[in-house]
Amino acid sequence: MKRIGVFVCHCGVNIKETVDVEKVTVELKKHPDITHIENYMFMCSDPGQNLLKNAIKEKKLDGVVVAACSPTLHESTFRNAVEEAGLNQYQCEIANIREQCSWVHKEMKDATHKAKVIIQTAVAKLKLNESLSAISAPVTRRALVVGGGIAGIQAAIDIADAGYEVVMVEKKPSLGGHMIQLSETFPTLDCSQCILTPKMVQVSKDENVKLHVNSEVEAVEGYIGNFKVKIKQKAQLVNPDLCNLCDDCSDICPVLVPDEHEEGLAWRKSIFIPFPQAIPATFTIDEDSCLGLDPIACGKCKDVCEAEAINYDAKTQIIEEEVGAIIIATGYDLYPEENLAEYGYGKYPDVITSLQFERILSATGPTNGEVRRPSDGKVPKEVAFIHCCGSRDPDRHLSYCSKICCMYSSKHAKLYKHKVPDGQPYNFYIDIRSGGKQYDEFVQQAMEEEELLMIRGKVARIYKENDKMIIHGVDTLSGKGVQLEADMVVLAMGIIPSAGTDEFAQKLKLNTGEDGFMVEAHPKLRPVESIQAGYFLAGTAQGPKDIPETVSQASGAASKALALLSSDEIFHSPIIATVDTDLCSGCGICVATCPYDARELNEAEGVVEVNDILCEGCGACISACPSNACQQKNFTNRQLSEMIKIVAAN
Amino acid sequence: MSLPYFPGCTLKVDAKHFEDSAMKVMEILDEPLQEMKDWICCGTVFSMTSDDLMLQLASIRNLLRAEEQDIKELIVLCSMCYNTLKRAEKFITEDEENLRKVNDVMYKEDIEFHGLVEVKHLLSILKERITFNKIEEKTQKPLKDFKLGAYYGCLLLRPEDMAIDTFEDPDIIENLLKSTGADTIKFPYRLECCGAYQTVNNKDVTISRTYEIINSARKSGCEALVTSCPLCAFNLDQRQKQTAEAYLDFKKMPIFYFTELLSIALGSGWDKSWEKLHYVDPEPILKEKNLI
């Protein structure tokens, strides 16, 4: 019989407060299956682990149950410790008596009893555990980066610099993301384009980077180290290799649509280049608005294209790539303005979003960097900047802070003052959140030197009277209502995951939180990894953040991915399904239940075989097997049944 | 078939013209209103009580009477009654525990209350059941060139979960008026507070609200305001007397219930008796527009 040792952790007071660890130790000492039991303050600490290792040696244990926090936190810690003591890591089980016991119950009596039952179920399972070793598989030493904003660009550069290939997928026709739309960035006011375009060029020039624009990830199969990715690329109606950017096509194109890069403040043609520095540098045809796909209707651009780059018959392509790691950098969108009907966005042209104002400030924007309002092109003499539009309003909108709007609204006011020295900016804010290097200094300086008028309070309603926007708000410091006139209003909209993040996450089986952002593996200690092995997170796909933070996270994600790509092989969990060929009748029911095609009917032998590498261990086949021939390693029907008996007996 | 409706106190006295015109309008639209039996105060005056349950009892008793009379959908005209009754409906349908408490307190009632009655404002009935298209078809005397501002106040729209329309940017009254051929103007103060019960002990507040609201409407080009709330109507109409005394530049503006204008448009006309219930005489503008 196995000699099993049990180690009960106090977790400081976290467990001890509601679970009487002494009582648990004393009472379980008599348990026939437990050879040794003791408790300790912090099992995960070095002394705690040593205690465990020594006990294994001294008491000649061949199985260990650690009763502590959730296995997601320290299962690997203890399994490593057990290995160091010479046992197989699968001879270690965790009894979760913190998250699922001490933290959720009030009565010490109840929690102590429950902890005992939990420990006993773990012992029952451990009794029948086999020693296993990880299944190894080779690693495809390439990475996929989804999203071509600053996060994706930085991650791609870092991986390519380390000498590995990168496949980059961007939905839009050019790299750049939202950052390329920005004018100048806080707190140093360096021009966003000037710092980003060199990086975009670097990506395009790097031989290690394979760039697919106008593309989306259609499907991902496989597992960490060995993903097969299907990428759907929109029809390349303009051949990027032939296009020489002469611009004859867009001159003649008769179709005008709102320009996305200019946030709808200008028009573009149906054949267009998103912005002059676009990467890849080529014109693109917007299929949705182009008339030429029906050759009878139009075909003007093809007629004038001397480079013969245009081909209306090009078709959507599915590109297949194999990669070992995937970096998600799908970015953000602004919270929909129409949700804030009281501010009149859409109804009044002079109520604009923060991104639109970035375009107005930008030297390459629709007004060439002059601050002019959209309705009549006048220079606005008074501008209201409203922070937190849709943010920090759990009842009606988003509950979280957009993290950047305090900073950029102060920046907007400052840049506005630089361009319109006799103008008056008003900032309506809830609180000023300017945590960050040189951030608070930036805001303070803007307030003091640029004569911003900061009004602490929210705005209730905006409407137009004659030529002016009337802003109804409140000044919570004086406790009075405020009504002021402005020529233009800038809404600092909240931040949400970019459109399509939901379906994308579902397709890739990634977790998203209640707010829709990608969930990291651990909020503090594993902030750049996804819970799903082989996926890494960068930038605002994971939550609102500013550029420096995005870049840090992207580099972090890249280095995590590199650690994976630089190993020769990847180890796959051995907790997989097996077939007892003596019992298998070859009915093949399990073959149909397997979502991974890991099972195959061997017609000659009349039995089913398992492909160990493909099997993910879900166990669907086991409960489907009518002959009890399928089993899951270390989670056999017998083990499960023993655990049920323990629950029933207590 | 007739539609059961709850009048409430004001519609029997100061806002008699609201009730009269609504009855006429619904008659023409082939869905006549039928006053429910045994109604009592909607319960709004109990809002001073600190006990959440007591606050609801009068309203709930009305709903109970309705349930007794096998009424599934109870129509309300007065915005205040609508809000009070709707809140009571929500109170009991949102939490079974509340329903149980109510039945415990009202154990002397003959029947057990189940909370099956749905409270609806007449505007919702016009929009959903009658439809504005039908009103357009049935319009005999279009309110042509009549520039009207719809004044919502608060009770139709707040709290959000009982709003009869998008609560920050509603257009149900505007769309109704448009279907009768009127021009509507969304003036900035159409959702602002009228001052409500401040009119009793803090008259000055109401007067300044009336001044602001009517001025805002006038500046935007409105010739008259349209409302569905007797309290708003009182503050905006009767208080114009004091407003004109307090602000020398103030110009008066007639205030209508939406049903009065509907009555004219649908051909059941203007009743002479309605005129005296208005403070600002509405007849000159109606004559000017060739509506009477």
Added chain:
Amino acid sequence: MEKFEPKILCLLCKWCTYSGADLAGTSRMKYPPNGIVVKTLCSSRVDAQHVMEAFQQGIDGVFIGGCHPGDCHYQTGNYKTRRRVILLKKTMEQMGINPERLTLEWISASEGKRFARKIKEFTSKIKDLGPLPEYDFTESTENK
């Protein structure tokens, strides 16, 4: 008489509901201690025989937790569980076990609050139902 404290077996999938239960813990939500958790990799690992075995052993209620439809880590496991639970409930009825003693809930890793609520609801339901009646073989054949 001693208050009836039901025995409840919670079979939770590792990816969603188990993590949801962990989140309930991290958020220090309180719920009754009757349920003992057995972690499965996927809810589809739960074999009908285990549920029946649980009742046979005298467990008063079985709570299965899986990912929301469409969110299964193994793509389609939860759909299989859903079908299996419908069939199981029918079998339970035929065997004279109140089918309400088995429940299947979708609880994601971010729904700690939902986990606590569902456990509370299920525990109080089983308390209302009382202890699992002993399965009397002779009686049920006589009734036929």
